[in-house]
Amino acid sequence: VISHSSINIKSSLIVVSNRLPFVLKKDPKTANLRRVASAGGLVTAVCPVVIKGNGLWVGWPGIHSSKPLYDIPESDPNDHTPTAGLKSEQVVCVDADQEIFDSYYNGCCNGTFWPLFHSMPGRASFKEEHWRNYVKVNQYFADKTLEALERCHKRKNASQSVPIVWIHDYHLMLAANWIREKAEDADLPCQMAFFLHIPFPPWDIFRLFPWADELLQGILACDMVGFHIRDYCLNFVDCCQRNLGCRVDRKNLLVEHGGRSVRIRPLPIGIPFDRFVELAQGAKKIFETKQKIILGVDRLDYTKGLVHRLRAFEMLLERHPEHIGKVSLLQISVPSRTDVKEYQELKEEMDQLVGRINGRFTTANWSPIRYIFGCVGQDELAAYYRDADVALVTPLRDGMNLVAKEFVACQINPAPGVLIVSPFAGAGEMMHEALLSNPYEIGGAADVIHRALTMPEDERTLRMSRLRRREMECDVNYWMRSFLKAMGSIEEDEIGTTVM
Numbered sequence: 186v187i188s189h190s191s192i193n194i195k196s197s198l199i200v201v202s203n204r205l206p207f208v209l210k211k212d213p214k215t216a217n218l219r220r221v222a223s224a225g226g227l228v229t230a231v232c233p234v235v236i237k238g239n240g241l242w243v244g245w246p247g248i249h250s251s252k253p254l255y256d257i258p259e260s261d262p263n264d265h266t267p268t269a270g271l272k273s274e275q276v277v278c279v280d281a282d283q284e285i286f287d288s289y290y291n292g293c294c295n296g297t298f299w300p301l302f303h304s305m306p307g308r309a310s311f312k313e314e315h316w317r318n319y320v321k322v323n324q325y326f327a328d329k330t331l332e333a334l335e336r337c338h339k340r341k342n343a344s345q346s347v348p349i350v351w352i353h354d355y356h357l358m359l360a361a362n363w364i365r366e367k368a369e370d371a372d373l374p375c376q377m378a379f380f381l382h383i384p385f386p387p388w389d390i391f392r393l394f395p396w397a398d399e400l401l402q403g404i405l406a407c408d409m410v411g412f413h414i415r416d417y418c419l420n421f422v423d424c425c426q427r428n429l430g431c432r433v434d435r436k437n438l439l440v441e442h443g444g445r446s447v448r449i450r451p452l453p454i455g456i457p458f459d460r461f462v463e464l465a466q467g468a469k470k471i472f473e474t475k476q477k478i479i480l481g482v483d484r485l486d487y488t489k490g491l492v493h494r495l496r497a498f499e500m501l502l503e504r505h506p507e508h509i510g511k512v513s514l515l516q517i518s519v520p521s522r523t524d525v526k527e528y529q530e531l532k533e534e535m536d537q538l539v540g541r542i543n544g545r546f547t548t549a550n551w552s553p554i555r556y557i558f559g560c561v562g563q564d565e566l567a568a569y570y571r572d573a574d575v576a577l578v579t580p581l582r583d584g585m586n587l588v589a590k591e592f593v594a595c596q597i598n599p600a601p602g603v604l605i606v607s608p609f610a611g612a613g614e615m616m617h618e619a620l621l622s623n624p625y626e627i628g629g630a631a632d633v634i635h636r637a638l639t640m641p642e643d644e645r646t647l648r649m650s651r652l653r654r655r656e657m658e659c660d661v662n663y664w665m666r667s668f669l670k671a672m673g674s675i676e677e678d679e680i681g682t683t684v685m
């Protein structure tokens with residue numbers, strides 16, 4: 186468990202995200218609800234700060250209920266995840282009619298914003314009904330956040346600064362609008378921030394969205410807006426200037442809107458580095474082979490460049506046949522959005538391609554591709570990260586990509602492997618010692634894999650030690666502290682130093 190004891194938070198934090206940090210499941214026998222915690226890096230870093238500052242978390246609990254959900258169960262005594270300390274009174278559930286929620290979530294969030302913001306407008310649908318339901322659900326979230334803010338003000342002590350409302354991701358780009366309006370009317374002062382986990386696209390893509398201005402106004406209702414990297418910040422600033430005619434300051438990343446100056450900040454997310462190191466130290470060895478392993482770990486999503494990756498690996502075996510029988514690609518593809526047609530089609534395409542490549546190259550004692558369609562446990566994942574010779578992180582577009590960071594954290598062996606990363610992932614922007622590979626250029630990607638497989642050990646060691654040092658220092662707690670500092674909620678000297 187990561188300790189935040191060093192952070193002196195001046196205000197309570199209200200986190201607003203589509204999902205709560207746990208889901209509620211109904212016990213089939215008793216019909217009672219119980220919590221099932223999620224243990225992602227975000228939750229690990231943010232939850233302790235919410236708990237410590239006596240803050241709240243507003244979100245959807247993963248089930249629709251006919252009655253409003255006020256009685257949130259306390260956590261299970263065996264739950265040792267960071268959400269366990271979150272008391273039921275620190276949780277505010279948002280719910281909506283299932284049809285409205287589906288239209289908001291599958292229609293607008295995943296059918297429009299996900300492809301559009303990943304610069305794939307051809308895959309985006311623009312339906313007015315989905316947009317109307319997106320507006321509605323964002324209003325529900327705003328109402329519930331107001332409830333949370335009221336609770337926070339009631340128990341706020343005199344020494345605390347005003348609460349911080351921190352809204353997450355593309356599901357909730359409008360909510361701040363109504364939160365600001367209603368909080369002002371109800372005299373419930375707060376500071377508001379928004380963080381986008383996916384890329385913010387260039388203006389020429391963004392403006393395809395018919396209600397683009399409303400989105401910008403929604404985000405600009407916040408006092409501070411964070412993106413992973415500076416490019417996304419600049420895209421956003423550009424859109425504010427060109428769509429809304431705002432006055433902007435590109436150097437200092439400021440946007441004037443509604444008589445306020447909104448701060449735009451690059452806040453690259455990190456991972457719980459120490460936890461991954463521990464996992465890697467404790468994980469059992471899984472590979473029993475002397476063959477080299479190239480590893481891919483992704484949700485099965487069209488943004489992750491999986492088809493391109495398999496083609497590049499096939500090209501490697503064509504161009505450099507010396508690797509045949511000596512190198513395997515282990516691809517773990519986690520099922521995602523499986524009820525959506527495009528994702529089903531992608532699965533079909535992957536199944537066929539894996540079958541074709543394996544059919545073409547397999548010998549009696551070796552297969553080129555090992556393909557897992559499913560989720561593996563974190564221990565197992567850490568063992569793969571630790572023992573792989575090459576990691577292929579080659580999305581067509583990706584906000585950051587945590588897999589690249591988790592791989593380097595787990596590379597604790599004296600003779601480390603090589604990270605290959607796409608320049609179109611936020612991670613590609615910061616992890617300078619990785620090999621860059623353009624996923625669209627299949628032949629070039631094959632050559633980069635060959636270079637990684639034949640790289641001398643001293644070069645691998647140098648590159649990996651620098652990569653690891655950066656991720657260790659700029660971990661997810663560093664991200665959390667940078668956010669609080671940007672909100673003026675902790676002192677400068679609590680941030681520590683950085684290596685970029």
Ligand code: GDG
Pocket residue numbers: 382383454482483484517519559560561562563566583584585586587588591
């Ligand atoms: C969004 C943005 C941004 C994967 N397979 C297994 C497994 N995983 C875990 C990894 C990693 C996470 O899933 C995937 O994170 P990514 O960052 O790669 O991707 P998104 O889910 O698309 O996340 C992204 C992120 O938000 C944070 O801001 O970096 O750009 O798209 O943590 O470890 N975990 C387990 N088994 C698996 O098989 N246990």
